Amino acid sequence: MKQRWYCGTLTGLLLAAAPSLLAQTTNPSAPAPTAPAEQVYTFVEQMPTFRGSRTDSIMAYIRRNTRYPDEALKAGASGKVFVTFVVNKQGQVEQVRVARPLQDALDKEAVRVIQSMPAWQPGQQNGQTVAVSITVPISFVMQAPAQPAATAPKYPGGPEALLSYLAAAPYPDAARATEADVRLFIRFKLDAAGKVTGAKTIGPLMRKPAATPPPRPATEAENLEVEQAAVAYIQAMPAWAPATLDGAAVESEQLVLPIIFSPKPAPSTATKVYPYADQQPVFGTEAARMDIQTSIQRTIKYPAQALRNQVEGTVYLYFVVNETGALEQMQVVRSAGAELNQAVLEAARSQTAALTPAKHQGKPVKVFYVLPFSFRIR
Template sequence: MRNFVLIILGLVLTFNVVAQDKSTKSDVFVIVDDMPEYPGGQEALRNDIASLVKYPLQAKENGIQGKVYVTFVVNKEGDIEGAKIARGVDPSLDKEALRVMNELNKTWKPGKQDGSPVKVSYTVPIKFALDGDEKKESNMKSGEGADAVFFIVEDMPEFPGGDEALRKYIANALSYPEIAQEKKIQGKVYVSFVVEKDGSVGDAKIARGVDPSLDKEALRVVKNLPTWKPGKQRGEPVRVSYTVPINFALN
């Protein structure tokens, strides 16, 4: 039986960016002045998730792999509520990812808007990857040589100004397509891209779309992102894959 490697991907980009308002009708914010923080930071969140996950036996036997997106709300008290699958792979993997998120028993530092605690939506992508006889690092990238694309590296890429600056850039750059507004089309678009060795954004594509007009706008914004601080593995710049969920919501 094969072993497995669990890769927690892109936790620095697990926010949802809303195209118009900062909050929804249910008062769950998707972007706030002070985003929620997990105790110990993102590294601690990755480690805690990895320590709780148990690769489902059925999925291992059937060679099922993939990335599960779990969305939840960090409430005003810092607790997780309403966890659900935003994008699944297989019932067994989806169930396990959901179980893990519901069993995280640490209280977050709640998000704040205008100085007051508020509910904030969060999305975490978790990749389940089986490991054969190859080295662990080979499961953390695709391709070989100079063109290899890593999913997680020792020093992850950084947007200039950090996560908050990236959130604001995307929110300010988005323009809700008129045709989508007229037809009342809403939804979350997942855009994947590669932060190249020189920090530029390349190979942007729709990982999960909603509507051609929304997909096109999300892709336009991501393709025009400014230069990042590139990711590094063993001290050398490498190509790193990222996925950004962008939520288009009408009033």
């Protein structure tokens, strides 16, 4: 299958030293007087601007005008070409050269695109127009063949209805004796008909700290009854619209949802944190978007001590992506040991905010994730 291609764009303006300019002579034996070479700056008070607009107009121009050369496609060549050029006092682009070569065909295409640019607004220093040297990276990335079209399962009535269902879990009799205020996480799948299958708890009961001590500690039997009540409530959910692959209904990936049993209802003013949204957050970069689980997994480092001790396991992490796309409220809900837990937390904390946050009915909202991260020694 012929690969599709993608030409990346400017990711920032980089400053680079311009080549020295030497005066020319026409008669070695009797040199004529020459004007001093025009000074080329690498940074000035007012940098040149593309067509007098913002930097993103350069990105759009490069994206629109770059063509992936057939020679480079056949060779499987990809990567970034760094091109240096000078915007002179008249705003014209000149002295275009490849600062960091990649592959001959890609280098030539990058130079061609830069040379084709229209005039810029020239730079200024001390109120005078001056020549300025600029370096830009142009990315050439070949995309993998298109993956089969897939859709995630949808709860009847959407995320708002699912949030209401989870909040309406009846308080179990086994919890009343100890006035338990607990949260459990249930993992399950949905079959091709959208029905819940294989529901199980993950991790222990998570008790909310109480202002006053409970009448007595809960017994093991009471805890088990609470867990069974949570599983039963998830199993009783109405059928979802199933996941699909190329238009056909299929079994879903693993899902994890929380059930909260509290003797007091949550305040109506509490900020809603949705299980999913009409539009989920988008992570990664404009050129390489990815889901948050992949982004975190790539950042995780296997702790050296855990490797030496042959420690393996799966950590389940709960976190919220807020209205700005930032990660918050991180909590390990199933442990695989302190070292592996910490490795997952550090990777999650290092994530940059989403390119776009979740949106429900067109407005940014908070969504939560409960994701597994496995550690295996091969």
